[in-house]
Amino acid sequence: MNTQQIHGAVLHGIGQTPRYEPFPAPVAGDDEAVLTVTAAALKPSDRAMAKGVHYAPTTFPHVVGLDGVGRLEDGARVAFFIPKPPFGAMAERTLVRRDVWLPVPDGVDDATAAAYLNPGMAAWKTVVFEGEAATGQTVLVLGATGASGRIATQLAVRHGARVIAAGRNQRVLDELVAGGADAAIRVDRPHDELAAAIAAAGPYDLIVDYLWGAPAEAVFAALMRTGGRPDGAGRQIRYILVGMTAGEVAGLPAMALRKAPVQLIGSGTRGQASLADAAAAYAELLQQAVAGEILLDIEPVPLADIEKTWERGGSDRRIVFTP
Template structure:
């Protein structure tokens, strides 16, 4: 009998570019389900996984893609997380833990749902579930020009917060201001200039950080300079696209009343809460309140897509 296979983006070693290849057909065991994939976004977390930084694979070859959208055997559309190794989301079919998914409402395009899943839920977790932002508060989003940062800034605005967005892409920053963000700060300049700009727009109640590195150093310096005039600050670290190390002098943390939290997979929000939030985000996209710029690419072209220079568009691979 000929063994059955599925086409997939296959990683053959850490630090390599995934190639279009095959994996054995997934078979569901107890507590598992097979999903026929319809769309999977290419995200920074997928690249980090391939580098061995984040959810590193235990053996090779293996599939890549930490999430995606597809259909169960009964036709139910779902957005799934963390496929069971050696499978990934970028495949014709994948293997997931049963019930570790969110329903995808009718009338929503699969590619849009896949593009929004990771950045949208990360932003919701940081701003709403963990940040508990409220009307009248001031929120600083470090990395507001990335996909999740843009959603985070818009979510905070729609909850009545005064939002300050910081990032490198001035065009995106200008667009955020046009859509309700109070102020935009470019971090692509000398450290002291960034610190001064952050101080001028503070004090802050919540910092959502997708950058870390030098941007975090500037943010903590600004928080320390505010000193006793500042109210307690909740600092939520979501990403590290500007560097995985930040130097923070001890006195910086002693002067700034900061509660620091790391945000990743899991957390205190229930799957029901997450499902309701995801449906709400998709409704906002449909209404034009949130914008996702998506480019669909055939799964067979994963190598080209993986090595492409980053842009403001979210690449979604389609089997």
């Protein structure tokens, strides 16, 4: 019987706040590996898991945290995701499937590697792998001031697209424009005003939506106003839904689809990128982060402060727990 213990952010029931306390240490079985965790970022998906919405645990107690950075027994640094229950990333050690990880390049600190892992790879998957953003295209990022939306905007710029960043945080919008985005749109405005601003900045080849809800309804209204592309190219507008932070329901008028060639899909429906492609994209993303080419504000916090940090809002910095 395993009597060793670790400390971690332990959840005792759906809807509760995780507590920093002892937990049985993981023991690797066949095709498994124990990782010593060095950093794990706090994300909306972690809170959703604790609320029973996303990757919800079915037994308790359970350590929270869907991904992070750690070291293997040989000292190699890797980024991991979806630890094996009941273990999570927010602990001193965790349990993962063997070889299902991404190498962390030298020259990148653990907190940075953990902070960029989830939002960075989600942005890459949507903008590059699924969206195929390229020079000559116009990309609208709806929710550009969140962590993943911010990276998505910068990735689209780096791939040569004309990028319109739409969000609520004016400071981040200004930074995105300074970093190469062509225009910024505040989404916290009346429906008709927002629809007019979105229509004026188009036409679009790719729309990446982290918000849904009322902002998405304004996009559909804009597409009805503009119809197809005025250049006559007839290219399809790819609309990729990533998140629903502004609401789980959005009204979609039939004429939005009849007046404009829109393909509406959910991110992930194309399938998963290969582990090799994901590793290459992650390494490139981290190199760009270290070089200051793709920016994300990071706040390291001791894991012992999990309870007072878990529900903290009002910050545009990515919290990263360090055991």
